[in-house]
Amino acid sequence: MKTLTLVALLLAGVAAAAELPSQSDISLLQEVARAQERGLAWLIKQQEPDGSWRHHPAITGLALTALARSEKPPQEVMDRAVKFILSNVKSNGAIYGGGETDKYPNYSTAICTMALLATGRPELTDTIKAARRFLLESQFDAGENVKEDDKSYGGIGYGKRERPDLSNTQWALEAIRLTESLETRASDESPHTGTRLHWDKAIKFLQRCQNLPSHNDQPWAKNVREADAGGFVYMPGLSFADETPPADEKTPLRSYGSMSYAGLKSYIYAELKKDDPRVKAVMEWLSRTYTLDENPGLGAQGLYYYFHTMAKALTVYGEDTFTDGKGRKHDWRYELMKKFVTLQKADGFWQNDNNRWWENDPVLCTAYSLIALEILQARRYP
Secondary structure, eight states: HHHHHHHHHHHHHHHHHHHHHHHHHHHHHHHHHHHHHHHHHHHHOOOOTTTTSEEEHHHHHHHHHHTTTTTSSHHHHHHHHHHHHTTTTTTTOOOOOSTOOOSOHHHHHHHHHHHHHHOHHHGGGHHHHHHHHHHTTTTTTTTTTTTTSSTTTTTSSSSSSSBOHHHHHHHHHHHHHTTGSSSSSOOOOOOOSHHHHHHHHHHHHHHBSSSSSTTTOOOOGGGGGGGGGBBBBBBBTTTTSSSSOOOSSTSOOOHHHHHHHHHHHHHHEEEEEEESOOOOHHHHHHHHHHOOBTTTTTTTHHHHHHHHHHHHHHHTTTOOOOTTSSSSSSSHHHHHHHHHHHHHTTTTTOOSSSOOGGHHHGGHHHHHHHHHHHHHHHSSSS
């Protein structure tokens, strides 16, 4: 990283904290800069001859985003990645690798949409807008004969064939919000052929993923355990933090970290305020469970997804410090940057020893880590 950028970061810290940066702050930023350089160099070397990473549009999109947001984006490498992504654009605007049976059309489309946006290339605008419209049309509502009292209502899932979940939904909502400026803003009453998501419907789905009886009308949310109050689950009626499937629809579900940050971020993009009881409730749960040693409720499973989502969620939430359940204040950006430096492997990549959700793939974890580090340093997102 250039010295000028380092100075700018330090000045940003001075403005935020109203005091001079300590030697440890300067030392950490220097370590982060080296970690980024090594991580980017390693990631570039993993690019396939066809311009992809792992021959997969979504993983390519994450890698491209990391490169595009870096201090000195490698244009030729990015050119090849963009070409690969464009080769996977479908006639309906979606961006994914397989045919009609592809499992990840919404994941891939959302991630690739944000990757193309991050390049800042005007010639990609029409492709981005078409992908955005595909995501808008993927929301479950009356158009799919899904009524408001259905637990799927307002969510986005693995295409139109499978139920919505919070992970698919949070990626899609992020992509839709980040690309909103490309379209003419329309009202919530406009049809999906318009340019704006039905955010009120999305909020309904988000509420049904939150352990909050006052706002969640699902049977399982009526007997929330104190330890789970305010947090989020994977989808209405299912949490990956539970070791066994629920016995019935009234069985309470366990909240966990990555989905709780996903819920927070999605609420912010849906324009809920900090004093909204739903936002306050999830922040209270995140405060009680704050840790960088694991994904609360899941241990090592999905750890880098957790870090990546935390960086985005707390950045858009807009607080520099985080108070945990014991009343201790944390400079969460500093602590998370330090954690990434500690976890980086000798060759420059990041990798989870736990293989769930592909996190034993160093390309995926390295992309997650680099994007998070860039957000942490910029102190804003996007």
